[in-house]
Amino acid sequence: MAKVLYIISNPKPIDKSVSLKIGRDFIEGYKKENPNDEVVEIDLFKTEIPELDSEVLGIHSGIPVLNPKALDKISRINHFTDQFIQADKYIFVTPLWNLGLPAKTKTYIDTICIAGKTFRYTSAGVQGLLENKKCLHIHSSGGFHSKDPQSHADGYLKDIMSFLGVRDYKSIIVEGHQAIPDKALEIISSAKAKFPEIIQWLS
Numbered sequence: 307m308a309k310v311l312y313i314i315s316n317p318k319p320i321d322k323s324v325s326l327k328i329g330r331d332f333i334e335g336y337k338k339e340n341p342n343d344e345v346v347e348i349d350l351f352k353t354e355i356p357e358l359d360s361e362v363l364g365i366h367s368g369i370p371v372l373n374p375k376a377l378d379k380i381s382r383i384n385h386f387t388d389q390f391i392q393a394d395k396y397i398f399v400t401p402l403w404n405l406g407l408p409a410k411t412k413t414y415i416d417t418i419c420i421a422g423k424t425f426r427y428t429s430a431g432v433q434g435l436l437e438n439k440k441c442l443h444i445h446s447s448g449g450f451h452s453k454d455p456q457s458h459a460d461g462y463l464k465d466i467m468s469f470l471g472v473r474d475y476k477s478i479i480v481e482g483h484q485a486i487p488d489k490a491l492e493i494i495s496s497a498k499a500k501f502p503e504i505i506q507w508l509s
């Protein structure tokens with residue numbers, strides 16, 4: 307039985323969101339093929355993810371903080387780090403916002419990149435500590451950006467996963483449905499056509 311983290315990052319209701327709808331269809335298909343897996347959903351717009359502020363970084367620098375609010379933030383960050391370490395597979399579902407990922411996705415990423423826990427510095431460079439994990443990114447953009455060097459969404463997530471040691475990475479990119487609205491249904495269908503192959507890889 308594998309543990310799957312299904313991490314969604316969109317404030318829209320599902321019926322108004324291309325990425326959330328495709329993500330939901332994907333995870334339902336995945337569950338059918340893997341009924342014994344444990345899937346935990348994290349909705350980043352409904353979960354309080356602490357930011358790396360002065361209190362949090364103060365504690366990490368070894369400065370004692372007696373403030374219970376700061377300790378609570380650290381404890382929640384530790385929860386997200388440990389939950390990420392304990393999972394076997396990750397599915398991120400994101401929209402493209404202004405050539406990047408929503409800020410809440412980045413705030414979450416800051417809770418899982420913890421030196422000594424998910425990566426470490428060595429004289430030979432950075433070593434990711436997460437082994438034998440897989441990551442799928444389901445990502446939607448209104449225009450075409452998958453080959454755009456100015457877009458920092460899928461490439462960024464792939465780099466971060468690699469930094470943590472998660473090199474088995476694939477993405478389903480749904481792009482251009484607003485640039486060519488007439489082809490929106492076709493664009494969505496061709497993304498869904500990839501499900502069987504990706505479910506097999508992730509299973």
Ligand SMILES: Cc1cc2nc3c(=O)[nH]c(=O)nc-3n(C[C@H](O)[C@H](O)[C@H](O)COP(=O)(O)O)c2cc1C
Nearest residue numbers: 323324325326401402403404405446447448449450
């Ligand atoms: C705040 C915001 C910023 C956006 N920035 C971009 C962008 O840089 N490039 C682009 O092609 N589409 C952009 N879009 C359009 C979305 O990427 C597109 O609507 C996509 O389908 C969003 O996913 P969703 O339908 O799951 O919400 C933006 C939309 C919003 C709301």
